Amino acid sequence: xxxxxxxxxxxxxxxxxxYGYKISARTAEDYLLAGRGIGITVMFFFALFAxxxxxxxxxxxxxxxxxxxxxxxxxxxxxxxxxxxxxxxxPRLWAVCKLNRFLSPVEALGERYQSPGxxxxxxxxxxxxxxPYIADQSLGVxxxxxxxxxxxxxxxxxxxSLILMLIVLLGGMRMTAWVNVLLGLIYTAAFLGSLLWIxxxxxxxGITDAAQILKDRExxxxxxxxxxxxxxxxxxxxIFIVGFLAFSWPHIVISTMTAQDKSLxxxxxxxxxxxxxxxxxxxxxVWGSLVAPAVSHMSLAKVPLLxxxxxxxxxxxxxxxxxxxxxxxxxLMGVIAAGISTAAVQLMTSSIIVARDLIHGFFLPRxxxxxxxxxxxxxxxxxxxxxxxxxxxxxxxxxxxxxGIAIPGFAQWAPxxxxxxxxxxxxxxxxxxxxxxxxxxxxxxxxxxxLLLGLHPAIPTLFLNIxxxxxxxxxxxxxxxxxxxxxxxxxxxxxxxxx
Amino acid sequence: xxxxxNHRPGKIFLLVLLLATLSLLATTPFLTIPVVLVGWITxxxxxxxxxxxxxxxxYLIYFFRYWPFR
Numbered sequence: 167x168x169x170x171x172x173x174x175x176x177x178x179x180x181x182x183x184x185y186g187y188k189i190s191a192r193t194a195e196d197y198l199l200a201g202r203g204i205g206i207t208v209m210f211f212f213a214l215f216a217x218x219x220x221x222x223x224x225x226x227x228x229x230x231x232x233x234x235x236x237x238x239x240x241x242x243x244x245x246x247x248x249x250x251x252x253x254x255x256x257p258r259l260w261a262v263c264k265l266n267r268f269l270s271p272v273e274a275l276g277e278r279y280q281s282p283g284x285x286x287x288x289x290x291x292x293x294x295x296x297x298p299y300i301a302d303q304s305l306g307v308x309x310x311x312x313x314x315x316x317x318x319x320x321x322x323x324x325x326x327s328l329i330l331m332l333i334v335l336l337g338g339m340r341m342t343a344w345v346n347v348l349l350g351l352i353y354t355a356a357f358l359g360s361l362l363w364i365x366x367x368x369x370x371x372g373i374t375d376a377a378q379i380l381k382d383r384e385x386x387x388x389x390x391x392x393x394x395x396x397x398x399x400x401x402x403x404x405i406f407i408v409g410f411l412a413f414s415w416p417h418i419v420i421s422t423m424t425a426q427d428k429s430l431x432x433x434x435x436x437x438x439x440x441x442x443x444x445x446x447x448x449x450x451x452v453w454g455s456l457v458a459p460a461v462s463h464m465s466l467a468k469v470p471l472l473x474x475x476x477x478x479x480x481x482x483x484x485x486x487x488x489x490x491x492x493x494x495x496x497x498l499m500g501v502i503a504a505g506i507s508t509a510a511v512q513l514m515t516s517s518i519i520v521a522r523d524l525i526h527g528f529f530l531p532r533x534x535x536x537x538x539x540x541x542x543x544x545x546x547x548x549x550x551x552x553x554x555x556x557x558x559x560x561x562x563x564x565x566x567x568x569x570g571i572a573i574p575g576f577a578q579w580a581p582x583x584x585x586x587x588x589x590x591x592x593x594x595x596x597x598x599x600x601x602x603x604x605x606x607x608x609x610x611x612x613x614x615x616x617l618l619l620g621l622h623p624a625i626p627t628l629f630l631n632i633x634x635x636x637x638x639x640x641x642x643x644x645x646x647x648x649x650x651x652x653x654x655x656x657x658x659x660x661x662x663x664x665x
Numbered sequence: 666x667x668x669x670x671n672h673r674p675g676k677i678f679l680l681v682l683l684l685a686t687l688s689l690l691a692t693t694p695f696l697t698i699p700v701v702l703v704g705w706i707t708x709x710x711x712x713x714x715x716x717x718x719x720x721x722x723x724y725l726i727y728f729f730r731y732w733p734f735r
Contacts, residue, residue, distance in 0.1 A: 235709040242689065242713040249720065254666035257734065374704030385699035388707050399693035402709075406690060428734055435724055443717040456705060588666050654667075661668070661734050 168315070168495040175499055176329050179345060179506070183333045186341025194535040198269050198518050198542065200340035204424040210437050212343040212511070213421050215350035217248065217412070218446065219508035220306025223357060223501050225565040227454025228477045231462075235455045236390035236397025236405070240569065243409020245443035251413035252434040256422040258587050260431070261657045263423045269538075271419050271583070272523045278586040278653050279594040280646070282527065284601065288579045289523040291605050292416050295575025296516045297549060301556035302567035303505035303512075304330075306478075308557065309564070310501045313482040314494055323557045326505055327550050333506065334513050334546050339424060342510040349503035356500020357449050360485050360493070364457055367488055368464075373452065376460035383463045387455070408624050411573055414580035417508075417515040428661060453481055461488075478564040513549055520545035574623035578604045581628070581635040589639075590650055596639030604631030668733035678727040685719040 195201055204212060229237045259271065268274040272292065276285030304326040308319030315321075333345055369375035377388070386393040390402055397405070412418065425431070458480050462471045468487040472480055482501070486494045521541035526533055533541070562570060581600050585592035608627040611618040618626055669675035689712060696708040706714075 235707045238709050238713055239693075242716060245717060246686065246720065249724070253724070253728075254669070258666070372704075377701045377705040377707075381699060381701065388699040388701060390693065390696050390709055402693045402696075403690040432728055432732055432734075435728065436721070439717055439721045439724060444714065444721075451710060452705075455707065455710075658668070 168491070171495055172325070172499070172502075175502065176325070179329050179349075180332050182345050182348065183336040183341055186337030186344065194269060194538045194542075195267070196340065197338035197539050198514070198522070199420075200338070200343055200424045202264060202424055203426050204340075204343055204421075204430075205426050206430050206433055208343050208347060209421070209425060209430055209434065210441075211347040211350045212424075213248075213418065213434065213438075214442060214446065215346045215353060215504070215507035216417055216421060216511040217244070217415075217442070217508070218350075218353070218504060220303045220501055220505040221508075221565065221568050222447075222450050223353070223504045224306050224309065224479055224481055225302070225563075225568070227450045227458060228480050228563075229565045230451065230454030231458045231480050232473070232477055233394060233396045234387045234390060234392030235451070236392050236402050238451055238455070239397075239402045239406040240409040241447050241451070242443075243406040244412040245438060245447070247410040247412030247414075248418065248442065249435040249438045250410075251418065251422065252431050252438065255413065255419075255584065255587055256425075256434075257428055257431045257661055258657055259419070260422050260425050260428065261660050262587075262653055265656060265660060266652065268423075270518050270522045271416065271423065272519055272579075273527065275579075275582060275586050275597075276523070276527065278649065279582070279592075279597045280649065281594045281598060284582065284594065284598050285523055285527055287598065287601055287605065288582070289519050289527075291575055291578050291601070293516055293519055293549075295572045296416060296512050297552050298556050298567050299572040300509045300512045300516070300549065300553040302564060302572075303509035304553060305557040305560060305567075306564060307498075307502050307505045309479040310482050310498045313479045314486055314498055319560070320558055323554055326502060326509070327554055329502075329506055330509050330513055331546065331550055333510050334517070335543050339514050342514055343424065345510065346507045349507040352503040353500045353507065354446070356497045356503070357453075360481070360489070360497050360500075361449055361453050361457065363489055363493070364461070364484060368461060369457075373456060376456045379460040379464050380456065384459065387459050404622050404625055408569065408573055408622055411577045411580060411624060411628075414576045414583060415573075416519070416576065416579075417511045419583070420515050420518070421511070458484060475560075475563050509553075513546055516549045517542045517545035520548070570623065574608050574627060575605075577624040577628045578608060578631060581632045585635060585639070586653070590654055591639055591644055592635070593639045593642045593645055595642040596635045596637075599638040600631040600633075600635030603634050604628060607631075669727075672731070672733070674727060674731040675733065678723055678731070681723040682720060685716050685723075689713070689716040 263274055272288050304323040307326040308322030311317045311322035312319050380387050390397040461484050469484050485497045525541050582597035604627045607630055611623050692712050
C-alpha cells in the first residue's frame with residue numbers, strides 16, 4: 167500500500183510536469199527563467215521551499231538533537247542572509263539581467279568583469295559545491311526509505327532522481343517553481359503535523375514536558391555550548407556568519423532573476439523574516455532541540471539515544487515508532503517533497519551553469535535557443551548521475567553536505583558577486599585574485615585540514631578572498647566607462663522609474 | 666543597497682540591522698545557562714527571535730515609508 171501511495175505521488179508530479187511542458191513557450195528564457203514572469207505568491211513558495219529541504223527536515227534537527235540549541239544560530243544567519251539578498255542585491259541583479267537579457271548570474275558577472283576566465287572559475291566552483299547538495303536531498307529520501315521500509319538508501323536515491331529528472335526535463339524553471347507550491351504544502355503539513363501529533367501522543371503536558379525531561383536528565387541540551395561543548399561563543403558567532411552566506415547560494419540568487427517586477431523585492435524580505443524566521447524554522451527547531459532528544463531521554467523510550475550518522479533520520483524513526491504506519495508514509499512523502507522542491511531548483515541552476523556558462527559561453531557562442539535548451543537538458547542528466555554517485559558514497563553525516571561542503575564553495579563567489587553589483591571600483595583582476603585564491607585555499611584545506619587553522623572552511627578562505635578582492639581592485643585601473651554605464655547608471659535609472 | 670546608503674533613513678536602517686546583529690553575537694557568552702522561558706523557549710532561541718523582530722520592525726518602517734524605488 168505504501169509503495170502504491172509513493173508511485174501515485176510520483177505520477178501526480180509527472181502530470182504537473184507534462185502540463186508545464188504543454189503550456190511553456192519554447193524559448194531559452196522561458197525554459198531557464200520561467201520567462202522572468204514569477205509573481206509574488208509563487209515566488210514566495212518557490213524561494214521558501216528551494217531553501218527548505220531534506221536538510222531542514224532531517225539534518226538540521228539531527229544536529230540539534232546531538233549538540234543542543236547552539237546550531238540555531240546558523241538559521242538566524244540564513245534568515246538574515248536571505249532577507250539581505252532580497253533587500254540589497256536582488257533588485258539590482260534582477261534589473262541588470264532583465265535589461266541585458268542575461269540568463270545566468272555567472273554570465274552577468276562574466277560581463278561585469280569582462281572576463282571569460284572568471285566566468286569559468288566561478289562556474290566550476292559553484293558546480294563542485296552544488297552537486298553534493300543535490301546529493302544531500304536524494305540521500306535524505308534514501309534514509310527515509312531505510313527507516314520505514316528497511317530498503318537500502320539507493321532505492322530512495324533512484325526514486326527521487328527519477329522524479330527530479332521528469333520535472334526539470336519537461337517543465338523547466340516555471341514548472342519547478344509551480345511544483346514547489348504543491349510540494350511545499352505537503353512538506354509543511356507533514357512536518358508540522360508530525361510534530362503536533364508526537365507532542366500530543368508522547369507528552370501529555372505538552373511541549374513543556376519535553377523541556378522538563380531534558381532539564382532533569384540532560385540540561386546541557388538546553389543551552390550552549392551543548393553536551394559535547396561544540397558551540398563555544400566564538401563558534402556560535404562563526405556559524406551565524408556561515409549561515410549569513412545564504413545570500414550567495416546560487417539556486418537562491420537565480421530565483422531573483424525570475425521575478426516579474428521590482429515590487430517583489432519590497433515584500434519578500436518581510437515574508438522571509440516572518441514566515442521563514444519566526445514561523446517555519448521554529449518547527450525543525452522544536453523537533454530537534456526539544457521533542458526528539460526528550461523522546462530518547464525519557465523512560466521506556468521506543469527510540470534510544472542515537473549517535474553520529476544513525477541520528478540523521480531520528481525524526482523519521484520517532485514518527486515510525488510512535489505514529490500509525492500510514493502517517494509515517496505521509497511524513498516520508500513530506501521528506502520527498504522537501505528534497506524535490508530544493509533539488510529541482512538546484513538541478514536547474516547547475517544545468518544552466520553548465521549549458522549557458524560553460525558550453526554556450528565557451529564552445530557555442532552563437533547557438534540558438536533550441537540548442538541551449540537541449541544542452542541544458544543533457545546537463546540535467548549529467549548532474550543527476552554525479553549526484554547519485556555522491557549520494558551513494560555517503561562520506562559524511564547529512565548536515566555536513568550543506569554546512570561543510572556546499573557553503574564554503576558558494577562563499578567563494580560571494581565577494582565578486584557583491585562587489586560586482588554594488589561597488590563600481592571592483593575590477594577584473596581583483597575578482598579573479600580573490601575568487602581563485604579563496605577557492606585554491608579551500609581545496610588545499612579540504613586536502614590538508616590544518617591549513618584551515620581549526621576554523622570552519624568558509625571563514626579563513628572567505629577572509630583571504632575579500633582581502634585580495636579589495637586590495638587588488640584598488641591597485642588596478644578602474645573598470646571601463648561602458649561597464650559602469652551598463653551595470654550602474656542604466657540600472658539606477660531603470661529602478662528609479664515608476665514600475 | 667547603493668540607493669539605501671544615499672539617504673539618511675537608509676543609513677539609520679542599515680545601522681539598526683548592524684547593531685542588532687552585533688548584539689546577537691555579543692550575547693552568546695550569556696546563553697550558557699539551561700534556562701527555559703515560558704516552559705520551553707531556550708535562551709539561544711529567544712535571542713534569535715528578538716534579533717529577527719528588530720530586523721522586522723526596521724524593515725517594516727523603512728521599506729513601507731522610505732523604500733527608494735517607486
